[in-house]
Amino acid sequence: MNFPNPFKINKTPNKRIFLDYASTTPIDEQVLKVMKESTSGGNFANPSALYSEALVVKEKIKEAREKIANILNCQKSEIIFTSGGTEGNNLALLGVFEACKRDDFIPHIVTTVIEHPAILEICKEIERRGGEVTYVPVSEEGIVSEKDIIKAIKDNTVLVSVMYANNEIGTIQPINQIGKLIKEYKRNKNTELPYFHTDACQAAVYLDIDVLKLRVDLLTLDGIKMYGPRSSGLLYAKTETNIFPILFGGGQEKGIRSGTENLQAIVGLAEALSLANNDRLGESQRLTSIRDYGIDVLLKKFPKAKINGSREFRLPNNINICFPSIDSEFAVISLDVCGISASYSSSCRTLKEDSSSYVVNALGKPNCANSSLRFTFGKYSNKSDVDALVEALSKIIK
């Protein structure tokens, strides 16, 4: 493998091509504008105070909450603002676990083997605290079966947590079908448990996040994945959901999430979600076309390559592809030299000693776990990015 000269590939070496939108998205200009406006004047006040400035902040937070509730199709009291997706998932899983745990009752949680580390690591913590977790496998297409999920439910199951779309391979899970079967289970058993949670961090920009249609009791969103503020996010928790806090203090967010509210993050998140909602259909179609073009030219150029995960049930912006015999890490670094930002497995995984993809491994493709690359598109992507990618890859992959 020759290390390519980046100047030969990119005629304009300063122009970088970002193909890692699943890892993070830039903040939208309109979101930045709304955030900036919210820092002016007396808008820095603590909304728990009693004076005029505080009431203005409180009102702005209320408006943002209403805007979000309208998009999620829920009550505004069902929105809990958090510091991001990781905290939202922690609150959902640990919060339900702690609320349900009793001396004579060991709560059980059902999840899948391909969840984000910010579910799987929480599950490990739940096991450490004496809880039980069942990890349901997925098909070779990277989709969990709703029937397998229901089969895993036991009398002590308090929560089912299934991601809406996978962060590595972009596969879309059958959330509303699972929701439907859980509702039936609960009706038949005449029980209020288990609750149903979905980590929708990767999905929010592209898929419908109407919580009633999805039939979920809990849903996590993360601003950083949808052109919103960093350290912003929310957990939707249906009114009846029994949930215990994970951060204790001043009792904000109806006692469920202590800590002074972050006005800028909240209004920025509402704006980002609103933009995502307005652009959802058009942007999904546009990116689906880029993605499908990308998959087609990559498979044509590299006949031994194989797409990881379903092509049909897949986020519009995700290509995850196995190039047999390449080393993922080396390829990512080589692409970087060519001016292209890509990833293998997920960013979070690079912090681990074993950074191979447990998601690709779970598809029954252990040989691909260290030989796959993830390219995720976004707002500023276009077809010519695919062409540049193919050109770069053809220098790297012999």
Place this chain on the structure above:
Amino acid sequence: MNFPNPFKINKTPNKRIFLDYASTTPIDEQVLKVMKESTSGGNFANPSALYSEALVVKEKIKEAREKIANILNCQKSEIIFTSGGTEGNNLALLGVFEACKRDDFIPHIVTTVIEHPAILEICKEIERRGGEVTYVPVSEEGIVSEKDIIKAIKDNTVLVSVMYANNEIGTIQPINQIGKLIKEYKRNKNTELPYFHTDACQAAVYLDIDVLKLRVDLLTLDGIKMYGPRSSGLLYAKTETNIFPILFGGGQEKGIRSGTENLQAIVGLAEALSLANNDRLGESQRLTSIRDYGIDVLLKKFPKAKINGSREFRLPNNINICFPSIDSEFAVISLDVCGISASYSSSCRTLKEDSSSYVVNALGKPNCANSSLRFTFGKYSNKSDVDALVEALSKIIK
């Protein structure tokens, strides 16, 4: 009591006087500038990724960490970035508790009765999880005795947590004396426990936060209290400190705090801390002069009024004063009508059903718990604010 006409008091009705800097501080312009610069270009990347943009973000976070470590006089690896003071305190207390808890060992924590709710509510949670907590009382001056703290330590004490300065009455606690006695205790007993934590959120702008001089193992800071970004903060945790995460996921911050790092919040926090450090002496002197002027004219104008807490060991920016027979909440609302933003007890307390001040109550002044007002000054305060305050109060308090 007549409801005053605000236009009679403030000749410029649009000019509001903010006297609640203990509740929150506006973001400094220089901090905003640094934050804004950090959102440009490829700086939105996820620092865990492997490409150039990510490495730039990683480097900027490293530089901010170094800048902060120099101010705190610690190693940069001892800084854990959080989403604010509440999270920092939760991580310190729950983190040490969970790290020390074993089936055959019940950890014990020593704290004071006047801590912020984001310590006391965590202590309640620790009791719920089977831990023990001793709440040490304070003198009528609002100061805890270092000897009382040491007396409360038992063989199973894993943590002592004492706030650096109180959020309501501004009294400064003898942190380095407590630290010295804890060190002696540990040397005599040949033990590594208890650790010593201080909640320094209120203190950071005015008092020395050199962790070696303070002799603390853990220290919490909050950006919102020092003209920094909202949802920013850090926990200093000495290298040897055994601490368990409270948020689980991608393993950021050496596994202690999962969640994608927030570059803007981190560089903004470093800048805010740096500004606070540079301005500390001058600003403390300036505000001490305003505070003392305020106390003198208030006590002269209202002879029955009494200052809550020590005048000597007190934050430069805090006046907390009891006006016998007034209703705090009504006075705060009346002051607001006069264009003045003030508070009674703390903002967080207004969320509780009983919003009387447990801090003032702990001074042995139960009659003042509902009749005290807190005025806290800051960067944009000056002596004329005190004059306007006295004029407004004289309309409200007969």
